[in-house]
Amino acid sequence: MKDIRLQEVFALFYRLFLAFFFYQIARFLFWFFNRELIPIDSLSDYFSISYHGTAFDTTAILYVNSLFILLSLLPLVINTKKYYQKFLFYLYFITNGIAYGMNFGDFIYYRFSQARLTTAALNVAKHEDNIGKVFMVSVLEHPFVILWFIILMIFWIFLYKKVKVQEQKPVIKWKYFVFSVLNLCIVAALVVGGIRGDFKHSTRPINLVDANRHVKNPLQANVVLNSVFSFFRTMNTNNFKEVHFVNEKFIEVNIKPYKIYPRENIEPKPNVVIFIIESFGKEYSGAFNKSTKIKDFVSYTPFFDSLATHSLIATNAFANGRQSIHGMSSVLAGIPSLKDAFTSSPYSNQKIQSIVSVSNEMGYDTSFFHGAPNGSMGFLGFGNILGFKHYYGKTEYNNDADFDGMWGIWDEPFFQYFAKTLNTKKSPFMATMFSVSSHHPFKIPEKYKGKFKKGPLEIHEPIGYTDFALKKFFETAKKMPWYQNTIFVVVADHTNQIAYPEYEKAMNRFAIPILFYSPNPKYQLKGEITEPAQQMDIYPTLADLMGYNKKIRSWGRSLVSEKKEDYLIVNSSGVEQFMIGNYIYLFDGKDFTGIYDIKDLGYENNLLGKVKTPEITFGEQKSKAWYQDYMDRVINRKLN
Structure with a gap:
């Protein structure tokens, strides 16, 4: 012994x-x-x-x-x-x-x-x-x-x-x-x-x-x-530091961190259903690639493409982060992921104004659905911070026969559960569904083997399966009384595998689809937005459509507002990337490391030090101003 x-x-x-x-x-x-x-x-x-x-x-x-x-x-x-x-x-x-x-x-x-x-x-x-x-x-x-x-x-x-x-x-x-x-x-x-x-x-x-x-x-x-x-x-992960590049007046005028979208009183209030689809990059959808002129392009989303013809779609949209939790914070709260993600920072646990808090304030029932084990990806924790009243995960679904063995409940049955659970809600409600199936190791249920295009990438087949699950959801939902007065949003959390060289370009690695659809014509959700857009625009757009006639804290903009707003797209690839006007600016928190023409998505011709125009000078100042405001609001807990 x-x-x-x-x-x-x-x-x-x-x-x-x-x-x-x-x-x-x-x-x-x-x-x-x-x-x-x-x-x-x-x-x-x-x-x-x-x-x-x-x-x-x-x-x-x-x-x-x-x-x-x-x-x-x-x-x-x-x-x-x-x-x-x-x-x-x-x-x-x-x-x-x-x-x-x-x-x-x-x-x-x-x-x-x-x-x-x-x-x-x-x-x-x-x-x-x-x-x-x-x-x-x-x-x-x-x-x-x-x-x-x-x-x-x-x-x-x-x-x-x-x-x-x-x-x-x-x-x-x-x-x-x-x-x-x-x-x-x-x-x-x-x-x-x-x-x-x-x-x-x-x-x-x-x-x-x-x-x-x-x-x-x-x-x-x-x-x-x-x-x-x-x-x-939080050791060695906190790059959140206050900076002072511009005065507050410049931020107020040019960044406009607070916005208001006055509308006539909307009654009855619309239900809001948001689908954040795992890895559902722009590259996989035909409706979002009509202008890319990719030779022999193949779409893996037939239903999504058909839905897009009846929707308002942003065909030049970008994710604000690289991970699922970053997508959640960007879509729902308008908070992007920079070099360090807000959601894993020391500042994540604070009061945050979001589409969730706005909905709660307007008397909506708010809920979050994710078929994975409860708490996976940090969604349950961040959902509680945002203020969701209900959380539905693998535990609430309560049928492991539909578990994929890795991530969660297969999308098709969980989307059906989503529709049926919404049918028990009293309107108005706001609900978010985060899908799981289009994720590595890229499997689909055995009974659907051979049903969907496989394509050159492993992800193509499960993308087809999730598109099918989305189709089945709408087939079920349109029979329900709440459907007619509902605004639907479909957006990717981030991109994934790449087949076409166009999407290997640095900025296009964030390229995603954003779709707004409603069977109710009064919301006028049809057409195409070709200007750059982003996940952060979803929150103010929905607040606008819902008739929230109060001030909101938002770095995004309403995509349906009649007043003209300049776009400022932000994400990070190790350095912060800003798309402003005709240029893309790369900023490391202190200095600019690159400036590129907005069409140079692959960052092939760095204009830094070569071209200096009033527009570039203003773009640099605006990039720094946004960064300053972001750091100030996150660190000093001004996100409400």
């Missing part, structure tokens, strides 16, 4: 368990001292929050204890000796003591920041020369923080010493080394999964926005989180 090191493995897990135990105590104290700022209505709600917080604790504890875990299991033969165990003791409490202290510091910090500690705090602190004084005053004003920290650390040390590792020598060294390697491999796998927050390869590592999946009120997400997690998850 000595050679398989059971007592050492047991001691390791016991010591890690103590960390979980004390993190839960810190969570309770954090909430207790900030309970007036973070309302939790019942004991059961608190237990649910603390339970879900365990996943975030796991990531934090494993970050902090990675070296301790490694040194506890390495086959060094001397591991059980007193001096080695004493070394581990000091390593454990120095690292965990510092980390635990961060949680206690948040008891006070939260009152000022209204957010958990992140690396953004370092950017604030480095501009302050009195930070030491502020810290000391805070400690003197709140001595209980230091007192509780000392008491709990003493108790932690006491419990740690209750389980000791007795000195042993391996009897059969080969067995000792073999079991040591096995222990290391097993624990390493557990550590990797624990740090990610999930063992599934189909999900990204959890981040701050995921805390909102488990709460009724976005403020409660701060109790789900812990300070170590929020700090580590």
